[in-house]
Structures are given as structure tokens and as C-alpha cells.
């Protein structure tokens with residue numbers, strides 16, 4: 001058999017577990033193997049607990065099935081593989097400290113490095129990005145299944161900066177609340193210690209400032225400024241892709257902060273390993289703490305977000321209108337907010353109360369645009385591409401699972417995203433009866449609750465079609 005024992009286990013686990021679980025809990029594990037032991041090192045207690053409770057038994061089975069004699073013992077603990085010290089310029093000279101378990105370090109405060117303590121009395125130089133947005137707090141961040149883990153991790157980090165999960169890596173599609181969570185952490189850190197040096201920087205800005213510093217020969221000030229921080233929040237790190245000099249600089253900044261147990265929070269539009277053009281050494285460091293995904297919110301969460309935003313501006317938003325907006329605007333929270341803003345502005349401008357009719361009218365252009373974009377034909381094409389089958393197969397009489405399931409998904413999406421009736425949808429799928437469409441919607445609704453793969457497929461497709 002090829003590769004290491006852990007590599008083989010990983011391949012199986014990747015195929016068996018939902019992607020988000022695999023990325024969050026399994027990928028960060030580092031393995032040390034010899035003939036007698038498979039030692040799995042987790043970045044923190046949180047990961048150890050989850051793996052022990054959810055997949056340890058499966059890992060043991062896989063190890064056993066691998067057939068090595070004697071059977072290796074599996075050990076799961078918090079730790080980090082010791083990296084060999086490298087001396088070439090631009091690389092680390094001492095192994096990084098193992099990330100600490102939050103359990104061990106609860107209650108400790110930041111600010112242990114003496115160099116940084118002196119630095120804390122200095123004002124944060126302008127070079128360090130933008131101000132924290134005081135409107136992004138945990139209080140006004142609506143929790144839902146889609147963001148639960150990210151929110152919980154961010155709260156932990158806010159309470160134990162530099163100690164709980166370092167770095168905290170939050171990834172997910174646009175407009176889903178990553179920046180909001182990041183600022184919420186920064187705001188808590190600042191609220192607890194007004195002298196805490198917290199900087200929020202968009203990665204494009206980091207790149208721009210670094211280029212300027214190089215041009216003006218002030219790169220040392222640039223470095224010192226970044227390294228004197230208690231917490232560095234870097235948004236949208238996918239912008240580092242392909243920018244080698246910036247990555248090099250960021251790599252050193254990262255190491256300096258990490259070794260000083262200064263908190264680093266990063267966001268990205270995708271899982272770090274999937275960012276093309278990002279150096280491997282950065283990708284691997286990004287996984288040292290905790291990596292969490294933010295998914296597109298489910299309908300109920302969208303409604304709750306709308307209600308909460310309306311309440312914050314003292315606007316009376318009827319439930320049915322909130323549901324209507326949430327159902328029709330499915331791409332992301334930013335769009336959802338935009339739609340609400342438009343309805344509220346129209347209501348304030350005309351002095352009329354927000355009713356269903358009123359909301360439909362206020363959003364007419366937006367919805368028409370969306371209707372034009374989402375046609376049954378478009379859905380069929382997108383679904384066929386997604387499942388790598390042909391549209392003709394979707395419309396055919398074939399009933400094998402590999403075709404029937406995508407067909408049901410496409411029918412359910414057509415019901416959800418267009419205003420066509422069940423018979424019209426049936427017609428568009430090779431002249432099927434409306435009861436077939438109804439059945440498809442029911443099956444997919446159930447599957448989305450019980451089957452993670454279908455749930456993910458469906459939400460990916462929704463995002464593609466409405467994004």
C-alpha cells in the first residue's frame with residue numbers, strides 16, 4: 001500500500017465525513033507514526049474532544065483494517081509536531097511553541113512579551129489599517145446553525161486572546177459575516193483593555209502599505225508596527241495569492257506574533273489549502289489554530305437576521321414580510337440587508353407601513369432581476385454541470401440514482417427559486433406529472449435534513465444560482 005498509515009486513514013475520512021467537519025477537525029491533526037504508534041497531535045483541546053467523541057472509533061477501525069502487525073496504538077493529544085529548525089535567511093530559527101489548550105490557559109491575560117509591553121504605550125501607527133467597526137458586535141450577530149461554530153470560536157478567542165485558538169481562521173462565501181465576527185473579537189479585546197493594540201487590516205491594504213514602505217525605505221517601521229500588536233485581524237487573505245513578497249513579509253509578521261502569543265485572526269473566501277498561489281508554509285501555519293467555516297444561513301436564520309436588523313432601527317417588520325424577503329434573497333446576508341434597507345427607506349419616504357404588497361412593490365426591480373436570472377433552464381444547466389451529467393439526462397426517463405437525485409434537486413430548486421407552478425415544472429422536466437415534482441420537493445426537503453452531502457450540494461447550488 002502507498003503512503004503513510006495516516007494518509008490512508010485521511011483519504012477514507014475525507015470521503016466519509018462532511019467537508020466542513022473534515023476541514024475543521026481532521027485536517028488540523030498532525031501525525032507522528034512509527035511501527036507501534038500513530039500519534040495524532042491536535043492544535044487544541046476543542047479539537048481533541050471533538051475527534052474523540054465523533055471519529056476516534058472510526059479511526060481505530062481504519063487503523064485495524066489497514067492490517068499492520070503489530071496493531072499500532074492510536075494516541076490523540078494536544079500538541080504540535082516539532083519542526084526542524086532552519087537557518088537559511090527568511091525562515092524560522094526555532095520551532096514554534098505548541099499551540100496551547102484553552103483549558104490550560106483560561107483566565108490568563110495578554111501582554112507577556114516585554115518588548116510588546118513597551119510598545120503598547122505607543123499610538124497605533126496609521127500604517128496599521130482601519131479602525132474597528134463598533135457596529136460589529138457579538139450582541140448583534142444572529143446565531144444560526146450556519147455560523148454557530150465560528151461564533152463560538154470567536155467568543156473563545158475574544159475571551160482568551162492569543163491563547164485559545166491562534167490563529168483563528170474563518171472562511172466562507174462573501175457577505176456571510178466573517179468580517180463582522182472578526183471585528184466583534186477586536187471590540188471585546190478593546191473593551192476589556194482600552195490600551196490593547198488591535199489592528200484590522202484588509203489584506204489588499206497590507207500589500208499596498210508594504211509596497212509603499214519598500215518604496216519609501218520605511219519597511220523597518222512597517223515591521224515594528226505590526227509586531228507590536230496584541231491582535232492582528234487580516235481580512236480576505238485570498239488577496240495574498242500570487243503576491244510573493246507580501247507573503248514573505250506576512251510570514252515573518254505571523255511568526256513574530258505567533259511566538260509572542262499575540263492573537264491572529266484571518267478570514268478568507270475559501271479553505272486555506274484551496275487558495276492557489278499561497279505558499280505552503282503559510283497554508284500550514286494557518287491551520288495551527290482553529291479553522292472554521294461560515295455557511296450561507298438557512299431560511300430561519302435569514303428571517304432572524306432581518307427581524308434583528310429591523311428591531312435595531314425601530315422598524316416594524318411583519319413576520320410574513322421577513323419570510324418573503326428571506327425566501328427571495330438567498331445569496332448572502334449583505335444582499336439581505338440591502339433589500340431590507342430598500343423596503344425601510346421606501347416606507348419612511350412614503351410614510352406607508354410595511355406590508356406584503358408594499359415590500360413586493362419596493363423590491364420589484366430586484367426580484368425581476370433575480371427572476372430573469374433564475375429560469376428553470378438555467379437551473380437545469382447549473383445542476384447538470386454541478387453533478388457532471390448532461391441536461392438531456394436530467395430530462396430523460398432514466399431512473400438510476402446518479403441521475404434521479406440530481407433531477408429531484410433541480411426540481412426542488414425550480415420550485416424554490418422560480419414562480420412556476422408544479423405542472424409547469426413537470427413539463428419542463430421532460431413532461432412529468434406535477435405529483436412527481438411534489439414528491440421530488442418532499443424527498444429533497446427530507447434529505448437536506450438527514451443527508452449532509454445533499455444539504456451541501458443544495459446550498460452550493462442555491463449560492464451559485466442566486467449569487
Ligand SMILES: Nc1ncnc2c1ncn2[C@@H]1O[C@H](COP(=O)(O)OP(=O)(O)OP(=O)(O)O)[C@@H](O)[C@H]1O
Nearest residue numbers: 140141142173174175176177178179180305333334
Ligand atoms: N449572523 C449575522 N447576524 C447579523 N448580521 C450579519 C450576520 N452575518 C452577516 N451579517 C451582516 O452582513 C453584512 C456582511 O457581513 P460581513 O461584511 O461580515 O461579510 P464577510 O463574510 O466578511 O464578506 P466578504 O467576504 O465580502 O468580506 C454585515 O453588515 C454584517 O453585519
